Amino acid sequence: MGFKLDNFTESLKSGIKYLPITAKLTLVAIIIGLIIGLFIAILRYYKIPVISHILTVLITIYQGLPIMVALLIYNLLFSYYIGPFIDFFHLNIDVNKVNNIIVAYFALSLAAITTMSETFRGALNSIEKTQFEAGYSVGLTKFQTFKRIILPQVIPVAIPGLINNLVGVIKGTSFVMAIGVLEVTNASLIPCFKTFSYVEGYLAAAIIYWFFTIILEVILSTIEKKYSKKSIKSEVIYV
C-alpha cells in the first residue's frame, strides 16, 4: 500500500471542488446558530418563565445527542415523510429530486444553536450585575441597557468560544457524508473508488479541513483582537 502522489492530488482536486458545499453548510449553521443561540441565551438569562425552563431541558437533552446519530435519525424521518409531506400540501416537487442536504443543514444548525447558546450564556453570566443596574439607574430601558451596555461587553467575551464552536461545526460537516451528501470528505473519496487509494483520499480531506480551519481562525482572531481593544481589560494604566 504505497502512497501515490497522483492519487493524492486527484483526491485533493476532487475535495476542493466541494469545499464551497462544506463552507455553505458551515455558514448556514453558524448564522442560524448565532442568531437563535443568542436569542435562547437571552431568554434563559432573563429567566423568562416556562420558556426558559423548556429551553434548558431541551438543550440539556440535545447536547447529549451526537451529530452523527442526529443526522441518521433526521435522514430516516426525512426519507419516510418527505413523500407524504409533498402529497399533503400538493407541492409541485418530484420526490426523487428532493436533495437531503436540507437534513444536513437542519442537523448542523441545531448542533450550532445548542453549543453557541451555551457560549453566549456563559459570556452573559460573566457580566457583572452592576452593569445592568448602572444602565437602569441612569434611566435606560431594559432593552437599551442590553443593547448598548451588555451586548458590547458580551461579544468580546464570547468570541473565543464562538470560534471554537465554529471549528466544531466545520468538523461536524464531515459527518454529513453518512447521509450521502457530497462535501469535502465524501468528494475526496470519489477517486478512491476506482484506485482504492483511501489513504491518499482521507489525507487529502484532512489537509483541506486543516487549511480551511486555519484560514478562518486567523481571520477571526484578527477580528477578536480588534473587538477586545475597545474595552481594554488587561492593560491598566494608573495615572
Add this chain to the structure above:
Amino acid sequence: MIEIKNVKKNFGKNEVLKDVSLKVNKGDVVVLLGPSGSGKTTLLRCINFLEQADEGILTIDGQTVNLHKASSKEKLQIRKKTAFVFQNYGLFQNKTALQNITEGLITARKVPTKEAIKKAEEVLAWVGMLDKKNYYPSQLSGGQQQRIGIARAVALDPDVILFDEPTSALDPELVGEILTLIRNVAKKGITMIVVTHEMSFAQEVASKVVFMADGVVIESGTPKEIFYTPKEERTKKFLERILPQDDYYI
C-alpha cells in the same frame, strides 16, 4: 420633597425591611446609618427599583408610585428623577469616562449630543477628571472611577442622588478625596441620601441622620441629636462600638 412610606421587603424568609418610612426635604442630606444587614442599602435600592419592594409608597417631585407594582413606565420616570452612585462604581466598562456620563443624557433623556457632551465635560472638569475623559474605566484607579460615578450622577441633574456606600470599596488613602467631593455635591444644594459608615462625614455634612437596625428606623434627627444625645438603647450601643467613648457622652 421625597417621601417613602411603609416600605417592606423580604428576601425569602428574611425580613430585611419592616415598615420603613422616611421623609426627605429638598436640599437635605440624609445619612442612613446602621449595622450591616440593617437594610440601609436595600432601602436605597428600593427607591431606585433596583430591588422590588413587597410593599410601600414612594413620592418624588409630586409623583406617587407604588413600590411593589409600579409599571415599567413609572419605574423609568422615577429612575430619571434619581441617580445612583454605586459602591463598586458601576461604570459602563465598554464606554469611556465621557460616554459614561453622556449615555444617560443622550439615550435616556434625549438631550442633544452636543449639549450632553458640553454638560459632561463641565462635570468632568468639576470632579477634576477632564483630562481622563477618553479613558476606559479599566484604565482608571478606584478613586478616579468613583469620581466619574459621582460626575455621572450630578450630570443627570436628578431630584435626589442615592449614594450606596460610595467609599467602602476604596483604599483608605482615597476615601478622603471622595468624601470631599461628596461634600461639594452637598454644597450644590442637591438632595442626597447617603448610606455610609463614615461617622465624621455624617456628623459634618448630614442635615438629618437616620439610624436603622434590623429593618426598622430606630431613630432619626440632626447629627447632634443622634451622635450626642441618642434616645434609644440600640443607637447608643451602635455608637459605643463605633465612636470613641467620650465622643457622645456629655
